[in-house]
Amino acid sequence: MIENAFDISKELLHIEVEDSKINGYRFVTATCVDLGDGTLDVIYHFDKDLELKNLRVNIKKEDELPSISNIYFSAILVENEMKELFGLKIKNIAIDYGGHMLLSDEELDSPMAKQQIVIEQRKGDK
Amino acid sequence: MFEMIGSILKNLSSKPATRKYPFEKRPAFKNARGQISGIDIDQCIFCGICQRKCPADAIKVTKAEKSWEIDQFRCVICGACVEVCPKKCIKMDDEYKTSAYTKETYKAVQKTATEPQAAKEA
C-alpha cells in the first residue's frame, strides 16, 4: 500500500484540500484508476518537504466531482485529462477544454476506461 | 562584449570538428547496438522465448516449418532477444542499418536432417 493514504468521501474533498493548502502542501498530481466494477478511484497526491500525502476518493462512474482548480490553479491540466480519458465528470474547471485537449473528434470516447467495444464486420470488408 | 573573440580565433585556425562523411567513416564502437544481423539457424531449437520477450512484436517463430523471421523495420534494437536465447544463436551487429527501398523481412529456414549437405550450407 502507498504510505500516508487517507480514504475520504466526495463531500469532504473540498474541505480537506483547503486544509492542505493552508498547511503549506504543494499539489503534485491526481491519478484515476478504473476498478472494473463500475467505480473509479481518484487519488490526489500532495507533497511537503519531500514527503507525500495521498487522499483517495472512490466514486461511481456517473457521479460528479467538484473541481479543485479554484484552490490550486495548477490542477486544470490534470482534471481535463481525467475528464477526457476516463469519462469522469468534473464540474467548474477554471479552463475547460470541453473534451478536446488531447483527443480529436473522430476518436473513441474515454479510451482508458474499461469498456466493451463491439466491432462490426460488414460483408466484403476485412 | 568581446569574450567570444578568443574562442572564435581558435576555431578559425584549427581543423573542422565535423568529418567528411561519406568519404570518411567513423569505425563503429565495439559494443554498440546496430542491428540484428541474423541467426545461426542450425543451433535454433524453436522454443519461441525470443518471440514472447520482444517488446515490438518483430520476431515470428514457426515450429512446424522450422523458420525464424524478423521484421527489421519493426525492431527497436533493444537486445532482449540476444539475452534470453538459451542457445545464444542470435547475432547483433554494430553497424546501423541503412535505409532500403522496400520493407523485407529476414527469414531463415532450417533444412531437415535427411539432406546433410544442404544443411551445411543453410
Added chain:
Amino acid sequence: MGKSGKQNKSAKTVIPFGPQHPVLPEPLHLKLVMEDEIIVEAIPAIGYVHRGLEKLTEIKEFTQNVFIVERICGICSVMHAQAYCQGIETLMNIQVPDRAKYLRVIWAELHRIHSHLLWLGLLADAFGFESLFMQVWRNREKVMDIMEETAGGRVIISVNTIGGTRRDMSPEALRKVAVIADEIKEDMKELEKVFMADYTVKHRLVGVGVLEPDLAYEFGAVGPMARASGIKQDLRTTGYAAYGELDFEPVVETGCDSYARTMVRLREVYQSVDLIKQAIGKIPDGEINVPVKGMPKGEVISRVEQPRGEVLYYLKANGTKNLERLRIRTPTFANIPTLLKMLPGSELADVPVLILTIDPCISCTER
C-alpha cells in the same frame, strides 16, 4: 491571422504561436491575447503528440514495459527507466546490488549533463547567438560518444533492467569516463564567461520572466524553475540509488528571472561532473543484477529527479504478468501553469526565450 475588436482605447489582437515555429523546438500551441505588443493573457493547447502509452503498458508484460517507458522521451530516457525499475523492485522486495546502484548514478549524471548542454545550446539559438549554440553542441558530442561506447546507444541507452543493470563498465571504461568528464568541465569553463558576462546575453535574460518564490511554490514549479527562485528542493537528497553515499548540495539561486535559471543549469553541469568523479572513486566490486522471480502485487509511488524536475510514477499491480495501472506525471506537466503566470506583461519578442526557460518536453507531457 489576427482578430481585432473595435474597443474604445486600445485594440486587442489574438496571435496564435503555433506548434510549428522556427524558434520553438516543441509542439506547443499558445493563443496570445495582446494589446500593442504587450501580452495580456495566454491560453495553452497541447495534444499534438499524444500516443496513448499508458494504455499500451497495460497490454504488455511488466518486463517489456521497461523498453516502452524509456521511449517516452529521448532526453531524459534513462531516468524514466530508473523510476520504473525502482518502483517494481520495491513491490517485489528485490535488493539491487551496490555496484548496480553506482552504475545507475553514473549513467544518470551523464544524461543530466547532455540534457543541460542541449538546453544551453537551444537558449543561445533562441536569442540569435548561433556560434555559441554550435560550440555548446560540439562539446555535447563527447558525452554522446562515451555513452555509445559504454552502453551501446547514443540516445536511448537501454541499460536499466529490473534487478540491476544489463551492462558492466570495465576499469578502462571508468577511467575514460573520468577523463571525458574533466574535458567537459574545462570546455564549459571557457564558455561560461560568455553566458555570464556578455552584454548582449545579459540584456536578453536579466529581468525577463520574473517568478517570485511564493508564487513558484503555489503554482507547483519543480526542478530548476523552483531552485532559481530560492526554493531548496532536490529529490536526490532523499537518497535513492547511491545518492545517499555521495556528498552534494542542491544548486540554488535567488534571482528569480531567466538569468538565474541559466546559472542554475550551468552550475548543475559542474555538480554532475563532480558526482561522476565521486562515484567512480567509490564504486565497489560485485555483480550487476539479480534474477527476478514471481509477479508484482500491490501499489507503490516512486519519484526520481530528472533534469527538468521531479517525476512521479504510480504503479498498481494485481499479481498477474500485466500491470493494472501505470500513471506518469512528468515535470513539464507541472511547469506549464507557471508559464501562464509569467507571460502576461512581457513583450512578444521575449516569448520564445520564456517558453525555453521552463525547459519544455512535450513528448513527455502527453505520453
